[in-house]
Amino acid sequence: MLQVSVLRAAPEEVKQRLAKKNFKDMQLVDTIVQLDDDRKKLQASFDDTQAKVNAASKEIGMLMAKGDKAAAEAIKQNVAGWKQELEPLKEQMAVVEKQLADTLVQLPNLPAPEVPEGKTPEENEIVRTGGAMPDLGPEAVPHWELTKKYSLIDFELGNKITGSGFPVYTGKGAKLQRSLIQYFLDFNTEAGYTEYLPPFMVNAASAYATGQLPDKEGQMYHATEDDFYLIPTAEVPVTNVYRDTILKEEALPVKMTAYSPCFRREAGSYGKDVRGLNRLHQFEKVEIIQIVHPDKSYEVLQDMIAHVERLLQSLELPYRILRLCGGDMGFTSAITYDFEVYSAAQQRWLEVSSVSNFENYQTNRMKCRFKGADGKTQLAHSLNGSSLALPRIVACLLENNQTATGIRLPKVLHRYFGAEQI
RNA sequence: GGUGAGGUGGAUGAGUGGCUGAAAUCAGUAGUUUGCUAAACUGCCGUACGGGUUAAACUGUACCGCGGGUUCGAAUCCCGCCCUCACCGCCA
Secondary structure: OOOHHHHHHOHHHHHHHHHHOOOOOOHHHHHHHHHHHHHHHHHHHHHHHHHHHHHHHHHHHHHHHHOOHHHHHHHHHHHHHHHHHHHHHHHHHHHHHHHHHHHHOOOOOOOOOOOOOOOOHHHOEEEEEEOOOOOOOOOOOOHHHHHHHOOOEEHHHHHHHOOOOOOEEOOHHHHHHHHHHHHHHHHHHHOOOEEEOOOOEEEHHHHHHOOOOOOOHHHOOEEOOOOEEEOOOOHHHHHHHHOOEEEEHHHOOEEEEEEEEEEOOOOOOOHHHHOOOOOOOEEEEEEEEEEEOHHHHHHHHHHHHHHHHHHHHHOOOOEEEEEOOHHHOOOOOOEEEEEEEEEOOOOEEEEEEEEEEEEOHHHHHHOEEEEOOOOOEEEOEEEEEEEEEHHHHHHHHHHHOEEOOEEEOOHHHHHHHOOOEO
8 A cells, every 4th residue: 555654745746646547536645644634633642641641550559669548549530530531532543543544545556657648458558579470370270179179178077066267177288287387487486586385365464465455355256264365366475475574675685486376256257358268267377576675676677577578488479568558557556567478369469467566555565674774664665477377378379389280389398298299 | 173281572581460662691783802713891782653853862652462351550360362382183
């Protein structure tokens, strides 16, 4: 969440930047500043009164020790009065603090200056395009036919076992998943990321810290008996490794990578968007996460983009990198670059990665700080990106590499998959 | 799931109602001294939210797993919850 100090310092500038993100509820900014004023006043008066109570209590203790019971009793009368004053103050403070917290989380992160103006995905900016477009013959088919033809994925079986959006990978299809996960993790750890294998369910505090709650509650599967949430991405458990911690400056940057299945309810999706592997309720993904010094986060963002780009290049897929416009960005992000690969048979671009700098929006919620050389603690910056989400990569690999005799695999996968084609 | 024992500052660990935001030791850090692959001594060394200051200094409040309660006063007493450990049960 945003820091109140930022809102106080320049409320009008904050509003302007929020407007770029297509945020409408501008009076919230003023509401927050007002609530914070109220909070400060209440605390000042509460603290003053409490100080009197504390001083009196100490005095009572000393009088009792001396045996001056009468004097002690007299002071007790005063204390009783102050305590009555404290009760309503305490209640008001709790109310104001809750309002402040509830309001503050309604503000999205501020977009970085270089975020393009725009409200819809059409207004995203294409940064660059890479890889060679395949030249498929007219007999090319979409991946949902290929997965059937080669017995790689059984969507109907998934329907029976669970429901739609829960595919069952079989035989070489399952092995391809495993190969990709293994390859992606190796690629990341070789670049200095430490591998984590996190829990696939988190508690509410963790979901709140990375911003899934309260904003996207309906997107997550919720195990109500134990109040756990199935993770929508490994970002949630892995970023929370550093919740409520104060790092040493020399511990930065923290670089983490993790494989996990991702669970998303995707309520309201339909049509060709959800056909085959395009959108699932459960899918596999490898994520990269960094926690860095605030001065370095934009440099690191470029590193992460280059890292994901190299990974896509190694898979020999045609791709493009988009800089998302303000209106299409996520709630918690300051800037986001999406990676899309071209699905030759569907003739459309499919998102396979999203690399974002959250600046201190997540770390402020998480209370993830570091102690600088000057001894002061300050919030770190957090970033993350997919490297990569599997389903659409698989869709493109299958479609773009289909031949009359089978499906070719890119060189880097040969040793993981144990064969050069399917 | 059951029974028992516990959860104190970076670590170990003292503290059963007031003089404890918390002993002591270790680690960390600044310095002094002696000098040589280091030792001794001294100071400093939690977090959050306020007040205050150009910035400090200084100062108020809260925090000893979390949340309530008793009391003039709670790390200390009571209740609920969470977690850890041991044993039992169950089990990949």
